[in-house]
Amino acid sequence: MGHGSEKRAGAARMSGLATDLYQLTMAAAYHASRRNERASFELFIRKLPDERSYLIVAGLEQALDYLVDLNFREDEIEYVRSLPVFKSVGEEFFDYLRKFRFSGEVWAIPEGTIVFAGEPLLRVTAPLIEAQMVETFLLATINFQTLIATKAARIVEAARGRGIIEFGARRCHSFGAAIYAARAAFIGGCIGTSNVEAGRMFGIPVYGTAAHSFTMAFDREIDAFRAYYNLFPESTTLLLDTYDTIIGAHLATEFGPQLRAVRLDSGDLVELSKQVRAILDGAGMGETKILASGDLNEFKIAEMLERGAQIDLFGVGTELSTSRDAPALGGVYKLVEVEYADRLEPKMKLSRDKATYPYRKQVWRESANDGTFEEDIIAIVAEVIERGEPLLMPVMRDGEVIGSMPGLGEMQDYARQQLAHLPVQFKKNENAAAYPVHYSSELERKRVELLKEFECGK
């Protein structure tokens, strides 16, 4: 599941036009003004949704794939040239697009890491035009996968060791989104997905049961069960609720202890699971698992287990794969520094409520001796925070990926370790405390200096 193989197996080329129009008009304006100094941008989540107390970062691999492959096909350039807004733009700019490759440097926090609001997750340093142009795609990719990996982690925590399978493709924001939802959900701790293409692209374990329509297509429920079991004797999960869950459970006993699992998809899942467990146990089928599905989320799962549900596996769709209660992350990508010929200049935005912190930054995490996370400090790159561990790592230089990416399984293991190090008060699914994140005093001091300079300069 390394970087190379996923790319080969994986996504088709993304269009050079996978961006917002203003990225291209700004590029043309920079080009016309002969402005292409190296600039640094940082991607961070401005504010956690009210429902979240931490995030699991994900999507870096697709972000790097995009940067490596980024170019403009002739028909794409032709389209840009045809837009009325570009009518005064000279051929030189289109020639620039023809030769365009991303040549910059990228630092990033590895996928699976726990992160918080304000922390740069990714830093791009590249000629201004390149660094600017990639904003839209990087944000769409990191925002979405981080959103889903986080939701998955919450659901996995609620299930206290029972397996969660991602079942949400049909409710995702297009099938393309479903593929990346499955990937991010796996990083966040799901044991697998129902999405076959995600399984093929990323090596994620795939799971499936059967649909109600399958039962309905046969004259008798038992005929449907037999047809399925005969073909998949070692991996059958029988869906019990097409007509009546309890009758379905009795029918399922025909297959004996070899039957891998049964699935409940409607009704009072807690009560039904207890009754179905008793029926299966009574037939000597103690090893046959019970899977439940049907509009589940972290709260419902916690409550079901509280009530003694006899459920071994949960299939979670809509709520997981769209992060329904908080379906968007406010990730932004902000200019923090420009290297002019004669000086390195920090940059910041002053807009009300949207002000930013200048300078290229590093995130340092301070932990106790047993590994427990204690505090994060956001500092200027030149600073060293004693006792802290830096989270941003170099992942791309001169447009080429540095080293190899970890496999998806490693990312999942890493996320699990991260969660184990986050004290429980910061990861409760409701009313969690705010984890302490501070800017270094040096950064705060220099920011105030800059603000003063700006005030005087006006």
Add this chain to the structure above:
Amino acid sequence: MGHGSEKRAGAARMSGLATDLYQLTMAAAYHASRRNERASFELFIRKLPDERSYLIVAGLEQALDYLVDLNFREDEIEYVRSLPVFKSVGEEFFDYLRKFRFSGEVWAIPEGTIVFAGEPLLRVTAPLIEAQMVETFLLATINFQTLIATKAARIVEAARGRGIIEFGARRCHSFGAAIYAARAAFIGGCIGTSNVEAGRMFGIPVYGTAAHSFTMAFDREIDAFRAYYNLFPESTTLLLDTYDTIIGAHLATEFGPQLRAVRLDSGDLVELSKQVRAILDGAGMGETKILASGDLNEFKIAEMLERGAQIDLFGVGTELSTSRDAPALGGVYKLVEVEYADRLEPKMKLSRDKATYPYRKQVWRESANDGTFEEDIIAIVAEVIERGEPLLMPVMRDGEVIGSMPGLGEMQDYARQQLAHLPVQFKKNENAAAYPVHYSSELERKRVELLKEFECGK
């Protein structure tokens, strides 16, 4: 923007594995049981989200593209064969996949039509395996685009004639989702998008301004404004709030009445819009438009206009492109009829809270003489509802698209007409009344008969 040209310009081939695993295991089980009768499935939205009173259907074109192109590449078949669950499945099934093409018939409600819960939006009649296999992709496609077209229509209504531009790519559920969000938003009434690839693929008008980073990259704000204006004298929108909106507005007066627009992105947009309007008007720039952006939605826009905002255009991102307040539609795809050798058999699911209506159905809309929608009736296909207009149309026969699809502009016009015919009490953005949708008495009667038969047959 017709069907053919969009496909040529558009999406890469979708994998044959763009489905849930159980679709493939059911396919193998049907194949092994020699079960491949023609079957009919209907796609409908079980229940509108609490926040919605109608839907604008969208996504049909991508659904048909998928059906026309659907096949299995050798490496995809190889992947399926490699899965442990398939180890007892014989080579005959993989040969079947090799030759797989969708050969069925599809009826659908045209894109841009107003629809309600329970109404079949799409009906597939095909050999059972084909009809079942396509479920996941069809749902992901219709659910998502319908979700976004609907949200767009709500926002457009709130703006009372002012233009809405879709700005949400960076917050979408992957960039792929952004492309289809832009398409659906245009059907729902947006005047354009910032998404360049969506513009190229679908001919949607593209719009852009500039980013804060552009202003920040220059020593002085006015230098950034000049660099941009000089290159795009007829299509510049200056972003005013990087440092101070009012100072920005005064700087913008340098460009005179030719300046197309200015953009406000933070602070109290209503108050600022009034002040900026006065500054522009004072400089003889009455024609220069004001565009506002920044976490907007239908409620904020209505409230801003109520307070007298001097805003001509709204750029709406996150809330529109993720349908943030209701980010998923509960679309389902249910078996309704099977053609056995000797009989046509209606099918229904009895699961608690998830029961379905049997038979292939048609949706009839009754309207007053002036075109005002009055009531919808869901009936068995053989019925004719006097005064009603049937909504489902044949769109595919023997796996081939019938006729040509309307262009995206036509779909937008059609959606606008539909909204004009929906009485205001059913389309208010808050506390809307429930539009009357009924099943025909014939369908209700036959359903009860079937339920009785099932009870007796148990």
